[in-house]
Amino acid sequence: MNYLKCILGLLLGLLSITVCAKIQTILPINTQDTSMVYGVNESNKLQFLYYGKRLNSFDNFSELHMVNKPDTNRTFQSPAIPTFGADGFMNEPMLRVTHADGGMSTDLVYVGHQVNNQDNNVSVMKVKLRDPNYPFFVTLKITAYLKENIVSQQTIIEHSEKGDIELQSFYSGYLALKSQAYHLTHFHGAWAGEMKLSEEKLTQGIKSIESKKGVRTTQTENSSFLLSLGQTSTEDTGEVIGGALAWSGNYKINFEVDEYKNLNLLAGMNPFASQYTLASNDIFETPALILSYSAQGQGKISRNFHSWARRYSLMHGDQERPIVLNSWEGAYFSFDQATITEMIDDAADLGVEMFVLDDGWFGNKYPRNSDKAGLGDWQVNQSKLPNGINFLAEHANKKGLQFGIWIEPEMVNQDSELAKNHPDWIVQRPGRKLLEWRNQLSLDLSNPDVQAYVYSVVDDLMQSVPNIAYIKWDANRHIENIGSNYLAKDKQSHFWIDYTKGLYSVYEKIRAKYPNLLMQACASGGGRLDFGSLAYHDEFWASDNTDPMARVSLQYATNLIYPAIATGSHISTSPNHQTKQPSSLKFRADVAMTGRLGMELLQDENRTFIKKALLTYKNIRKIIQFGDLYRMHTPIDGSGWTSLAYVGSEDAVMFLFSTRHHDRGIYPTVKLKGLDAKANYRITELNKGDKTCWVDQKVFSGEYLMNVGLNFDVRFAYDSLVLKLTKVN
Numbered sequence: 065m066n067y068l069k070c071i072l073g074l075l076l077g078l079l080s081i082t083v084c085a086k087i088q089t090i091l092p093i094n095t096q097d098t099s100m101v102y103g104v105n106e107s108n109k110l111q112f113l114y115y116g117k118r119l120n121s122f123d124n125f126s127e128l129h130m131v132n133k134p135d136t137n138r139t140f141q142s143p144a145i146p147t148f149g150a151d152g153f154m155n156e157p158m159l160r161v162t163h164a165d166g167g168m169s170t171d172l173v174y175v176g177h178q179v180n181n182q183d184n185n186v187s188v189m190k191v192k193l194r195d196p197n198y199p200f201f202v203t204l205k206i207t208a209y210l211k212e213n214i215v216s217q218q219t220i221i222e223h224s225e226k227g228d229i230e231l232q233s234f235y236s237g238y239l240a241l242k243s244q245a246y247h248l249t250h251f252h253g254a255w256a257g258e259m260k261l262s263e264e265k266l267t268q269g270i271k272s273i274e275s276k277k278g279v280r281t282t283q284t285e286n287s288s289f290l291l292s293l294g295q296t297s298t299e300d301t302g303e304v305i306g307g308a309l310a311w312s313g314n315y316k317i318n319f320e321v322d323e324y325k326n327l328n329l330l331a332g333m334n335p336f337a338s339q340y341t342l343a344s345n346d347i348f349e350t351p352a353l354i355l356s357y358s359a360q361g362q363g364k365i366s367r368n369f370h371s372w373a374r375r376y377s378l379m380h381g382d383q384e385r386p387i388v389l390n391s392w393e394g395a396y397f398s399f400d401q402a403t404i405t406e407m408i409d410d411a412a413d414l415g416v417e418m419f420v421l422d423d424g425w426f427g428n429k430y431p432r433n434s435d436k437a438g439l440g441d442w443q444v445n446q447s448k449l450p451n452g453i454n455f456l457a458e459h460a461n462k463k464g465l466q467f468g469i470w471i472e473p474e475m476v477n478q479d480s481e482l483a484k485n486h487p488d489w490i491v492q493r494p495g496r497k498l499l500e501w502r503n504q505l506s507l508d509l510s511n512p513d514v515q516a517y518v519y520s521v522v523d524d525l526m527q528s529v530p531n532i533a534y535i536k537w538d539a540n541r542h543i544e545n546i547g548s549n550y551l552a553k554d555k556q557s558h559f560w561i562d563y564t565k566g567l568y569s570v571y572e573k574i575r576a577k578y579p580n581l582l583m584q585a586c587a588s589g590g591g592r593l594d595f596g597s598l599a600y601h602d603e604f605w606a607s608d609n610t611d612p613m614a615r616v617s618l619q620y621a622t623n624l625i626y627p628a629i630a631t632g633s634h635i636s637t638s639p640n641h642q643t644k645q646p647s648s649l650k651f652r653a654d655v656a657m658t659g660r661l662g663m664e665l666l667q668d669e670n671r672t673f674i675k676k677a678l679l680t681y682k683n684i685r686k687i688i689q690f691g692d693l694y695r696m697h698t699p700i701d702g703s704g705w706t707s708l709a710y711v712g713s714e715d716a717v718m719f720l721f722s723t724r725h726h727d728r729g730i731y732p733t734v735k736l737k738g739l740d741a742k743a744n745y746r747i748t749e750l751n752k753g754d755k756t757c758w759v760d761q762k763v764f765s766g767e768y769l770m771n772v773g774l775n776f777d778v779r780f781a782y783d784s785l786v787l788k789l790t791k792v793n
């Protein structure tokens with residue numbers, strides 16, 4: 065009999081049978097159009113049940129019909145926080161811990177939960193879990209932003225075990241997805257070529273996007289993605305999940321398709337070389353994984369991220385950004401006081417609103433006349449600027465401009481007073497060769513003394529030049545030669561995380577004292593483009609590549625996730641340091657206007673055109689910086705055009721770029737999106753070139769513009785068009 069039972073049991077285990085699992089407590093989190101659902105099962109385990117289109121009833125989750133895993137007698141279930149060791153989860157775990165007694169397995173059961181509605185748009189659900197064998201606790205925190213259709217996941221880890229525990233893996237968020245196919249869009253690149261988009265079909269195994277570089281963590285691979293479920297998605301069709309990690313240090317995002325075609329998505333701080341010791345009663349909080357779901361393609365994901373960023377993430381997300389002129393491409397390191405005052409005068413005449421003095425203004429014993437010396441010595445260079453920064457800031461103010469300045473306070477040249485005075489502050493492993501990058505080394509921000517110093521760079525500058533209104537904060541290398549003179553020998557692996565936390569603590573102090581200061585996140589261009597850093601910054605420098613054709617693609621990919629209001633986008637000289645290909649001033653201005661418009665120095669250009677363009681931008685910037693972004697043609701749709709529109713409540717601005725030559729007779733039809741179908745719109749051409757577009761001053765209905773569309777004679781590479789659409793009665 066026993067023998068028969070055994071055979072039967074084995075057969076049942078081997079055959080896939082459908083069973084019912086009871087979910088005792090259902091925990092839904094809703095936004096306007098999406099739902100994320102967790103549930104506590106009969107074994108008191110918190111399960112991840114669903115992320116997708118908004119559901120109105122959750123009752124059916126109480127009985128989950130599931131299939132047994134072949135060759136086990138267990139069902140497919142997805143723990144909310146997959147742990148290593150005790151839970152039967154065989155994929156990459158979200159949490160891996162060595163407990164105080166050496167035990168390597170972790171199990172989590174549900175303790176309780178609470179939901180707190182912060183207001184009528186934001187709600188926070190916290191679910192507390194514990195290990196039945198240890199006083200080890202994890203709180204899963206889910207924040208839902210109703211109108212913006214954003215949900216964020218993060219965890220808080222604490223314990224009161226008898227001794228330290230070691231955290232080995234500590235991801236922030238996890239999704240368990242089931243679809244016929246998965247297509248991942250991610251963004252990779254290099255200096256002056258950030259945010260190159262790749263889309264690929266995921267197959268069994270793990271695809272990871274990650275950084276192990278410590279600084280400039282998002283330059284070579286950005287910590288954001290789009291994941292299409294089933295078919296590939298387009299601007300307006302398909303199921304898509306967008307994600308972005310709010311963390312400016314090493315990160316890892318895993319897309320693991322298992323043997324049954326389930327996709328396990330994990331995102332968080334990179335566990336690589338980062339084992340973290342957590343003392344009893346200390347708290348370890350992971351950064352937020354920001355998620356959005358759309359059943360209507362990628363455009364909606366972008367709009368969700370942008371409105372969320374402006375309202376909840378970006379510094380001063382509700383304030384218009386000034387037009388900046390940055391001195392870098394115009395002067396590099398060679399300037400004196402007269403060069404700068406002339407640039408300011410010129411900028412004022414053109415209608416610029418903020419002058420930013422870039423690299424090269426500091427260092428005396430080791431003057432910063434190239435990138436070889438002076439970094440770290442933040443005293444005004446007396447021979448270049450004998451009357452100091454105050455003189456320049458006042459000069460700018462007198463001319464009606466605000467004044468900004470460049471700093472790179474996390475870094476040091478060996479040829480600097482700072483490096484000579486504080487060799488112990490430099491990231492290095494004694495006995496190893498110092499590896500320079502752009503002739504510079506990194507400072508150890510895990511050290512509180514270095515944090516205090518970095519804060520003092522900003523504070524001293526602000527104290528001595530109170531009318532600094534803008535700081536461009538740069539960071540021009542990765543971290544190598546890992547080693548901290550501050551961290552204890554058994555805590556060296558804390559370096560990556562403590563560096564980023566140290567950086568954030570400096571930002572916090574700066575923001576507490578200087579809440580109105582505008583700050584730009586730059587790390588050789590877009591090396592710190594993530595929602596962790598954007599929480600302290602007003603904008604980012606998207607790339608050192610200011611070639612407008614390159615920017616069409618780069619800003620398209622950037623703005624899939626990050627908003628135009630924060631995208632530093634400058635009109636530059638042409639050809640310039642990045643390209644030999646000349647482009648018209650109109651094309652450069654049109655491209656730059658799709659983001660936060662600024663300029664690098666322009667020589668021998670048509671000043672009348674620039675003046676008018678800057679004035680135009682001032683009139684339309686509300687729409688660009690706060691409007692909803694719709695894309696009609698994209699750089700990846702094969703059409704050879706890129707067209708987009710920012711749509712406000714009363715008006716819209718449309719941009720069209722031809723990115724290659726098209727045969728005679730091949731013209732783009734632009735069918736606008738997001739307009740009011742019932743309204744009429746008067747069209748005004750902006751930044752006019754030699755010819756006037758046929759639609760200028762004509763009136764069309766929203767319905768016509770969106771369904772029939774308009775044809776334009778924009779056929780040759782570097783042709784472009786900008787139109788304003790204004791509602792009329």
Ligand code: GLA
Nearest residue numbers: 392422423586587588589608
């Ligand atoms: C980096 C930045 C540039 C400029 C230089 C100055 O490369 O991305 O915009 O500020 O540093 O050295």
